[in-house]
Amino acid sequence: MSSVIQKLLESLRAAVTGDERRLWAVTCARVLGLDGIAASLDGELVWFSDATGARLEDVQFILGQGPGLLFQDETTVEVPEVSRLLASQWPQFAAEAQELGIAALFVWPVRLGAAQVGTMTGYRRTPGPLTPQQSAEGWLVADVLAQHLLNHWPAVNGSGGRRDGPGHAGSVDLHRAEVHQATGILSVQLGVPLPEALDRLRARAYAAGQSLTDAAHAVIAELPP
Numbered sequence: 322m323s324s325v326i327q328k329l330l331e332s333l334r335a336a337v338t339g340d341e342r343r344l345w346a347v348t349c350a351r352v353l354g355l356d357g358i359a360a361s362l363d364g365e366l367v368w369f370s371d372a373t374g375a376r377l378e379d380v381q382f383i384l385g386q387g388p389g390l391l392f393q394d395e396t397t398v399e400v401p402e403v404s405r406l407l408a409s410q411w412p413q414f415a416a417e418a419q420e421l422g423i424a425a426l427f428v429w430p431v432r433l434g435a436a437q438v439g440t441m442t443g444y445r446r447t448p449g450p451l452t453p454q455q456s457a458e459g460w461l462v463a464d465v466l467a468q469h470l471l472n473h474w475p476a477v478n479g480s481g482g483r484r485d486g487p488g489h490a491g492s493v494d495l496h497r498a499e500v501h502q503a504t505g506i507l508s509v510q511l512g513v514p515l516p517e518a519l520d521r522l523r524a525r526a527y528a529a530g531q532s533l534t535d536a537a538h539a540v541i542a543e544l545p546p
Contacts, residue, residue: 326458330465346370349462354455355443360411360431360466361389362439367470372423378443379532380421386414388428389440397459398428424448427456430465433450433471441466485502503537506544 329345329352336345347370350358359374360367364382369375381387388411400406403424406415418426423444431439441463451459463508500522508518526536 323454323458330461335470342368346374350443353443353459354445354451354463355427356446358441358443358461359456360439360441360470362431362470367439373423374422374442374444376428376532377418377423377442379534380414382419383526383533384411384413384417385523386411388426389442397451397456398426399450399456400426401450402492404448418444422446422523425450427451427459429459431463431467431470433467438467464518499537499541500533503540506540 329349333345336342346368350356350370351536357370357374357377359369361377361382364404366375366378366382369378378389381389388400403415403418403426404453406412406418423446425445425448427445429441429443430437431441441459443459500519504515504519504522507521508515509514511518511521513521522536522540523533525531525539526533529536531539
């Protein structure tokens with residue numbers, strides 16, 4: 322492990338505010354030779370360096386396509402040339418990724434012990450593989466990030482609500498809370514199970530060219546006062 326990555330991992334404990342966490346992620350991406358990273362745990366987007374990384378995770382979640390969804394945790398998933406996916410595994414996702422200017426993708430598991438709880442996805446705007454050192458150091462980052470996320474997962478307050486969100490020191494921001502709320506609303510309104518309601522919400526977002534969060538906001542805004 323290089324001294325640079327060691328110092329970076331040690332500095333994660335000091336990343337308390339949202340801005341500090343974002344700066345840490347940006348630095349992390351650069352050290353790994355990436356243009357951006359994002360992490361998701363159990364369908365929740367919890368960590369990202371920039372808007373492109375966040376949108377990339379959103380596209381995977383909306384389409385149900387992408388390297389982070391069909392992940393095997395034995396090795397790093399490397400997609401050094403996203404353009405080659407157009408005619409193969411994930412055509413819609415590949416087209417959306419290219420629209421975002423993404424040329425290469427890399428996915429590491431986020432694990433707690435032997436259990437995989439999520440993924441860390443890095444992207445580049447130029448094609449090409451990772452070096453062996455970058456791949457190995459990505460595993461270290463993902464493992465340290467997993468423990469940090471577990472230690473700072475939003476707590477539950479006395480009234481049963483979560484103490485999360487921007488500005489709550491040391492917490493993890495859950496970026497899809499509105500998505501879950503909107504899914505519940507659609508489930509009741511349409512009389513369908515939650516998984517089908519989420520599919521309907523995904524379809525709305527994709528058809529409108531929106532992020533899933535924006536589509537959820539629209540559903541919630543339609544509720545009577």
